Amino acid sequence: MSALSGAVKPDTLSVSLKTLTPLYTGGIAQNGEQVHPSGLLGSVRRFSCLLAAAVGDAEFEEACWGKVTGDQAEHHAKAVALSFDTRDLENVELPWRVQCGERNKGWYFGLAQQGGLQIGVTPLHSLSKVHANLLRVALRIQIRRATFGAKDQFGLGVLGVLDAEALPAAEPLVNIEAPLSYTPGLHNAFFVRVPFDCPAPSAWHARLKAGLCCRGALRNALRDPTDPHDRLRDLRHYVMGWFDPHPDGSARKRLEEYGSAVNVSAVYPTDDKHCEIRVWGVFPHTRPPQFAYERGTVMGKLKAALAGSAPALLDECHRPRVLWCDAGNDGADLRTLLNKLAGLPT
């Protein structure tokens, strides 16, 4: 009898990706000279939990990603191992400052990464088949419609596969429960594509600028120039993110500090003759949710702003389309929509 008979190999799902916009995961010098596993894991974890919340699976997060809080007897490790092969990534110097309009102070960039990236996902024995499939579906949606890493609200972190066949294999979602109301989820997500019928600009400055101008237009949509009291201020800070660069410690200012609910990509090529901008987000995006009653208003303003600003984003292309998908107000049933977003049979 062979010594190796009955040996179990890891059931690793290996996904080969390429950067469509540069990838950034921070660093001790606040530059992106290398990719940090925790930065990538964080975005994969968060996105999979957004899907789990949408399908009403309250157990997924702890079952898949482990538990290290609360009663120590209940602590357990992750039931999935992620690995990141970043050897085919290389540093890219991004423009130091990108401005959109003269009044705008601009956005500042340093180094990021571009090239090829392999993500390995290995479910361990304790991960159920349902949860393993949920993770795969989430990865498919994240690759097709969302972003990875940090600074994805400022254009970075769009990854793509070489062809549709390279997406992680997954089974379509069949039975889903009512979404979890206490935590953000894809049931409140919106995914937008702004395709242009022209090649992507060759310089990163122009690509980033188009995305950031788009972002600027979305933020401005949540201002009312006729209101001297700026009553939309709190809502704007919540939706588009804000932090005080010179904190004075006041309680009010600290309360206004949020990460952005809206991510806007830089322009990236879809083929030699076309390019697009990707916008996505979840609103409300915090736990506990806030401003949920304003969701309809916010979506309406963002949609109008995007339609109005898109034609001016790229000098060469004046007739972009704006393709909206709002899971919170789509009309289609959620299961069908999620399968569609994942590119799976509905």
Add this chain to the structure above:
Amino acid sequence: MKCFDWLADWSDRNDGELQQQPWDLQLLLRPSRAGNDDQLKQHRKDFVDNQAIEERRGGRVFPVARTLTSRHWQDFKAAGLVSDPEENIDVGDLPGGSARLVLKFRLVQPLLTAEADSFTLFDNALRKDPLFRLPHLSAAAVKGLAADAYQRAFPSEDWRRLGDDDPARTRAFRLGDRLGSARRLFGIADAKAGRDEEDTGTGTRECLEPGSAIGRLQFTPVWFEKIQFLIMNPKEPSTERGQLPISFEAVAPDQEGAVDITYFSAPGFGESDERTVRTDLARLVWALAEWWPVLGLGAKRLAGYGTIVPLEGRIDTYGWSHGAGLHSERRSGEGSWGELAQWLNEET
């Protein structure tokens, strides 16, 4: 471990002198000079600014993480303390049938280990040897990682039914492992030993099950030359922005390491024929070849830290059926460890 006399000598010197010290000594000295939490934070910031970050010139100047090299690496290596498949490996002094295995790898992602010292400049410090300050993965950690890979590669039917807690399950797994390899490789601990001794007062064990048995594998630490400093900034769910950055010391990626394991056969004590030894090693090497590259090494490995790519595998045997008694088998490349396992398996 710290030399308190040496630390005391430093207590009345000024910070200017401290700045002149090598980075590994600064890591030791700075915490002892901090009188409170704020001072510790300031020392950490000074260290990061002056040691952990450097400027890189491209089209512009960028601050980037610096990779710091251990001062004593070359001396340590010259003394033969760092395993390397290129080195001459002598197994002629081992008991007949023994073997020594060296598995070389490239570290692709930063590797984290746990420092035993509780008062360090960084909350999550690397384990370093007390004299030379070389970062390493301890021999005990390597054994734990190897045993984990083995359990995943040759699992029992249902781990949870093996016992009430991890020691009991581990013991049951190793005793029940088909072909007996897990017991021979890693040994078994008798969870009842202490109680039995107490009960009888003689130290004689009365249980009928096998008691403790030492494993045949001898592990050594995996030493590394370079370290770097990392920061993680977990998002706070209530605001979805980072609130409290956590700093880490890490073994820097893009360097090589080697796992060095010796299999001590036990001629004259049964289960020591070449077939048994080959079976044990084939199963071990196969488990490491399949599971370590996807799970990684060190702490937080399931989160993607400590990812490795195999580079080379070498096994040196003594007293096997290969002519003069000493034999060396080498493979290179990403598939080298698996090829070595197949070679071991071919003749079992």
